[in-house]
Amino acid sequence: MTHLEIKNNKSYLGGVLIEDLAAKYGTPLYIYNAEVIEEKYKKLNKAFKHKINVKYAMKALSNISILKFLKKLGSGLDTVSIQEVLLGLEAGFAPDQIIYTPNCVSLDEISEAVDKGVIINIDNIPLLEQFGHKYGNTVPVCIRVNPHIMAGGNYEISTGHIDSKFGISFHQMRHVQRVIQQTKLNVIGLHMHTGSDILDVGVFLRGSEILFELAEDFPDLHFIDLGSGFKVSYWPDDNTTNIEDLGEQLSNRFTAFCKAYGRDLELFFEPGKYLVSEAGLFVAKVNVVKQTTATVFVGLDTGMNHLLRPKLYNAHHEITNISYPQGIERIYSVVGYICESDTMGLDRKLNEVNEGDLIAFHNAGAYGMSMASNYNSRFRPAEVMLYKGKNYLIRKRETMNDITRNMVAVEL
Numbered sequence: 065m066t067h068l069e070i071k072n073n074k075s076y077l078g079g080v081l082i083e084d085l086a087a088k089y090g091t092p093l094y095i096y097n098a099e100v101i102e103e104k105y106k107k108l109n110k111a112f113k114h115k116i117n118v119k120y121a122m123k124a125l126s127n128i129s130i131l132k133f134l135k136k137l138g139s140g141l142d143t144v145s146i147q148e149v150l151l152g153l154e155a156g157f158a159p160d161q162i163i164y165t166p167n168c169v170s171l172d173e174i175s176e177a178v179d180k181g182v183i184i185n186i187d188n189i190p191l192l193e194q195f196g197h198k199y200g201n202t203v204p205v206c207i208r209v210n211p212h213i214m215a216g217g218n219y220e221i222s223t224g225h226i227d228s229k230f231g232i233s234f235h236q237m238r239h240v241q242r243v244i245q246q247t248k249l250n251v252i253g254l255h256m257h258t259g260s261d262i263l264d265v266g267v268f269l270r271g272s273e274i275l276f277e278l279a280e281d282f283p284d285l286h287f288i289d290l291g292s293g294f295k296v297s298y299w300p301d302d303n304t305t306n307i308e309d310l311g312e313q314l315s316n317r318f319t320a321f322c323k324a325y326g327r328d329l330e331l332f333f334e335p336g337k338y339l340v341s342e343a344g345l346f347v348a349k350v351n352v353v354k355q356t357t358a359t360v361f362v363g364l365d366t367g368m369n370h371l372l373r374p375k376l377y378n379a380h381h382e383i384t385n386i387s388y389p390q391g392i393e394r395i396y397s398v399v400g401y402i403c404e405s406d407t408m409g410l411d412r413k414l415n416e417v418n419e420g421d422l423i424a425f426h427n428a429g430a431y432g433m434s435m436a437s438n439y440n441s442r443f444r445p446a447e448v449m450l451y452k453g454k455n456y457l458i459r460k461r462e463t464m465n466d467i468t469r470n471m472v473a474v475e476l
Contacts, residue, residue: 065297065382066345066426067100068389075386075424077345078450082386085347085455086422089446092348092366094433094459096125098133098451100343101429105137108335111311114319119163121292121336122148124430129449129458130340131155142334146173149182163289163332165208165255167230171195178203185255185289187231189239196247206253206289209234211274213258213267231256234274241281251282253332257291260337263303265310267293272314276321285325288318289332296341298380298427305338337430344429346371346445347386350421351401359397362417367400367408369439371425371432374408383409386422391415398423402440433459441467 069076076082078097085095109116119142120134126148131141132155140161141152146169152162159181166173167187171194177184178199186192187208195205210231232240244251254275258267268290275288294305314331322328348366355361373379383398385391394416398409408425417423425432436444443462448455 066342070389073390075389079453080450080455082347085448089448090461092370092445094445094447095345095347096429096449097343098449101339102137104339108307111307113315117330117332119332119334120339121334123434124336125340126151126434127447127458128155146176149177149180189232193243196243196249201248201250204250204252206255207232207251208255211256211271213271234278237278250284252284252286253289254278255289258293260293261295262293263295263305265306268310269313279325285329287330287332292333292335292338294335294338296337340429341427344432346425346428346432348423350417350419350423353417353419362396362398364400364423367402368406369402369442370436370445371408372435373431375406382426383412383414384424385415385417386424388415438467
C-alpha cells in the first residue's frame with residue numbers, strides 16, 4: 065500500500081502534508097512519491113546475483129518526469145505503441161534502451177519503430193513474415209512467446225494463457241523456424257509476459273524454463289526477457305511477490321543456462337506496476353454525503369474517468385479520509401460524479417466523512433492517470449511528484465481549451 069504517515073491527526077506523503085498539496089494544486093490530484101519508486105527499483109536489482117536489465121513498462125505511468133527519473137536510476141523502457149516510443153525518446157532514452165512490443169499493429173508502425181532504432185519485439189507469425197520479407201537479417205528482432213501459463217490477479221490482465229491474443233505459442237516454434245530460414249531473420253531475444261499481480265514465483269521459473277529450452281534453436285540470442293507482473297500490496301498485510309526468493313532461484317538457474325548456452329546473455333525484466341503503484345496517491349474532495357434508504361454515499365469530485373481500475377477490473381484500492389484519519393469509523397459507498405454507476409469503493413469502513421473532506425485512494429501510481437479520460441467532458445487531473453520533501457507539478461490540470469483543442473466546429 066501507499067506509504068501514508070499519520071501525525072497529529074494529519075496525513076503526510078513523503079514528508080509533505082497532503083492537505084497543503086490539495087490547497088496548492090486543487091483536486092482531484094495524482095501525487096507520486098519518487099522515493100518509493102527509487103526504493104522499489106533498487107530492491108529489484110539487489111535481489112539478483114548478477115546485473116539485470118530493467119525495462120520500465122511505461123504504460124503503467126507515462127508522465128515524462130517519471131520517465132526521466134527512472135532513466136536517472138538506470139532503467140530502460142518497455143513500450144507498446146509508437147507513441148510510447150516517441151515519448152521515451154523525448155524523455156532522453158537511447159534507442160537501444162527501449163524495447164517495443166506492440167500487439168495487432170500494422171507493419172507501417174513497426175517500420176516507424178525500426179527507423180527510430182529501438183529493439184523490435186514481434187508477437188505473431190504473419191507480422192514476423194512481413195518483417196522478414198522487408199528487412200531480412202538487416203534489423204535484429206525479438207520474438208514474444210506465449211508459454212500457455214495462466215497467471216495473474218484477473219483474467220483481463222492474464223496474457224500468457226492459451227486463449228490470449230498475445231505472443232506466439234511455443235508449440236508454433238517449428239513454423240517460426242521456417243520463417244527464419246526463408247527470410248534470414250536475425251533473432252536476438254526471446255520474450256514472455258504472462259500477466260499481472262503474479263504472487264507465485266514458480267510462474268516466472270516455469271516460464272523461464274520454456275524460454276531456456278526454446279533458446280537451443282536460436283543460436284544468436286543476446287537476451288532473455290521475462291516480462292513482469294509482480295504482485296503488489298493492495299490490502300493491509302497483503303501478500304506480495306517474494307522478489308528475493310525469485311532472485312535467488314532464477315539467478316542460479318540463469319547462470320547455469322548461460323553456461324550451457326555457451327555465453328552470457330542479458331536478463332530483462334519489464335516492471336511497471338511494481339515500480340510505481342505504491343508510490344501513487346489519488347486525492348479527491350467530497351462533494352456530498354448522501355444517505356438513502358439502503359446506504360450512505362460519499363460523492364466525490366472525480367469518478368471512473370480518472371480512476372478506471374475499480375470499474376474495469378473490480379480492482380481494490382484502500383481509501384483513507386485524509387481530513388480526519390483518526391475519526392470514528394462508519395460504513396460508506398464511495399462513488400464518483402459520472403453519469404453512471406461509477407462505484408469506486410463499496411461498503412467501505414472510513415473515518416467519519418463530511419462534505420469538503422479529502423479522500424485518498426492508495427496504490428494509484430499504476431494505471432490511474434495513464435487510463436484517465438475526458439468522459440463527460442471532464443478535465444483530467446493535475447499530477448505532482450514528491451522527492452526529498454519537495455513537490456513538483458509534472459502535469460497541469462486540463463482546461464476547456466484542452467477539451468476543444470482538436471475539435472472542428474462545423475455548422476450545417
